Amino acid sequence: FGAFSALVYGSVAIGGWVGDKVIGTKRTITLGAVVLTVGYALLGLSAMANFGGESLIYVAMGFITMGNGLFKANPSSLLAKVYDDGDARLDGAFTMYYMAVNLGSFFSMLLTPWIAEKMGYDIAFGVSAVGLIITVINFMMCSKMVKDVGSEPDLTPVNKKHYLGVVIGAIALSFVSAILLQHLFYAHAILVVVGCSIVFLYLKEAFSISGLERAKMLVAFVLMLQGVVFFVLYFQMPTSLNFFAIHNIEHNIFGISVQPEQFQALNPFWIMIASPILAMMYNNMGERFAMPYKFAMGMVLCSLSFLVLTFGAKFANAQGIMSSNWLIICYGFQSIGELLVSGLGLAMVAQLVPQRMMGFAMGMWFLTSATAAVVAGWVATLTTAPAGITDSHQTLTIYSDVFAKIGYSTAAIAVLTLLIAPKLTRIIRGETQAATEQATA
Structure with missing residues (x-):
């Protein structure tokens, strides 16, 4: 999983x-969605009476991997181009975009395990491919809504040689990725x-310019490093937290029986609940709740998410099983x-x-996710129960x-991010540069 995630997010740049x-x-x-469709269709074929064997998988x-690489960064890039620089509505727009993504995730996480159990994995992957075909058709039908929005090549006729x-x-x-996964x-x-090449090119660009533009790019780089820490925690959901749910959490929510894998649907559920509230809060507070503070508060909440499980373990029953409420x-x-870190990471870049x-x-x-995926895989091995x-x-x-160690380590990092947040905020607003210019005047 770590290698797959690393290749997915590493190809996004x-x-x-x-x-x-x-x-x-x-x-x-559009091309990314088509490549993804091919991938899920092939995965469905591989699950059909073991057609094609392990190689086809x-x-x-x-x-x-490549479909995600082509697709993942571009919807958010397109959204960023809809708004003018400095538009206060940008954070709220990206939060609602993130909610829309997780709305689909919520239903897919509930339906896919059920379809796989009742009808087989071949049907489950086939449904995913059909969903992507619908996505492509829908995007092409709605493309007129953003006909004047896009990158420079979007606004000119397609270069057939480049496209081919x-x-x-x-x-x-795609075939190279298949080999690398083995x-x-x-x-x-x-x-x-x-990763090193991308970071080098980014910093080279940052230091080739000056003034506030350079300062903002360097602040973005610092916040990306914070993002790496966050994503290490985030990737524990399909690994450590999933295994924890299997071994030590009662398999029901408010008396309704669920499969352990379905607990992952709690993530998009909470995101759907919290997104509109946070979007309104961002619009009301404006610059009073600056991006570095949002990232810092996100780290605080991530720390609490692991510490609450450590605390809840003290209330496990005689069989070592905890309530699903924890x-x-x-x-x-x-x-x-x-929502405060990953959901706003794209808005931060914009x-x-x-x-x-x-x-x-x-x-x-997204490369921060790739880096974190490798580290997260190592962290997950620490929580795996011995054979x-x-x-x-x-x-x-x-x-x-292990959750206690993760929680306390993250708390220490959260304190550090809170301490540097005021300085980063002043840099973003140009206050540091203005003070320097005034002192040298």
């Missing part, structure tokens, strides 16, 4: 660059090379923290990075101890 400079944001969105995952080159490149890289060392090594609270804290490199910078934001241990009391001790 490439997709952002393609949208910015090569074929346009809107065309890249890896090829399917390769197409899903991107298609061939996407197919080739060789984790090389996948991680390439991620390191790609996991509901945990997901609540983490989901609101997610605010602080020049329009000319918006898609690339959006991709770099042969199935006793709930033993797994409860393992999980609660």
Whole structure:
């Protein structure tokens, strides 16, 4: 999972660059969705009486990797271009966009395990492919709404040679990804090379300019580093928290029986509840609740999300099983923290990075997820119960101890982010530069 996530998010910067400079944001969105459709269709075929064997599974995952890479950064880049620089509505718009994404996630997380159990995984993956086909048709039908919005290539006739080159490149890289998924060392090594190259290009661009524009880009870089820490915690949901739900949480919510995997639907559920409230709060508070403070508060809530499980472990029953209410609270804290960090990460990039490199910078934001995916996989191994241990009391001790370490470590980082938030806010507002100019005048 760590290698797959790393390749997905590591390829997003490439997709952002393609949208910015090569074929346009809107065309890249459509192409990415088509490549994703192929990936899920192949995954459905592989699940059909083991058609194609293990090799087809890896090829399917390769197409899903590249489809995500092309798609993921570009809808947010397109949204950012709808608003003028400095528009106070941007944070609220990205929060509602994030809610819309999680609305789909909520229903898919509830339906997919049920479809897979009742009808088989081939049908579940087939439904995913059909959903993506509907997405492509819907986007093409609604494209007139944003006909005057997009990157520079969007506003000119398509260059057929460039488009064909991107298609061939996407197919080739899909097969390369399939190979890398079978060789984790090389996948991680390439991620390191790609990551370092992207960071180098970003910092090179930042230091090639001066004044407030450079300062904002450097603040964005600091906030991206905070994002890495957040995403390490975020990726515990499909790993550590999932296994914890299997071993140590009662499998019902308010008396309704659920499968352990369905607890993940609590994440988009909380996001749907909290998003409109936070969007209104952002619009009302404006600059009084600046981006660095939002990131810092997100880290505080993420810390609490793990500490609440450590505290709840003290109230486990005689069988070592905890009430699902503790996991509901945990997901609540983490989901609101997610809205403050991940949900606003794209808005942060839109605010602080020049329009000319918006898609690339959006991709770099997603690269924080790729970096975190590798670290998160290592953290998840710490919570995995050793082979042969199935006793709930033993797994409860393992999980609660590691969650305590994660929670307290995150709390320390949260305090640090709160301490530097005032300085970063002054830099963003240009107050530091103004004071320097006044002192030298």
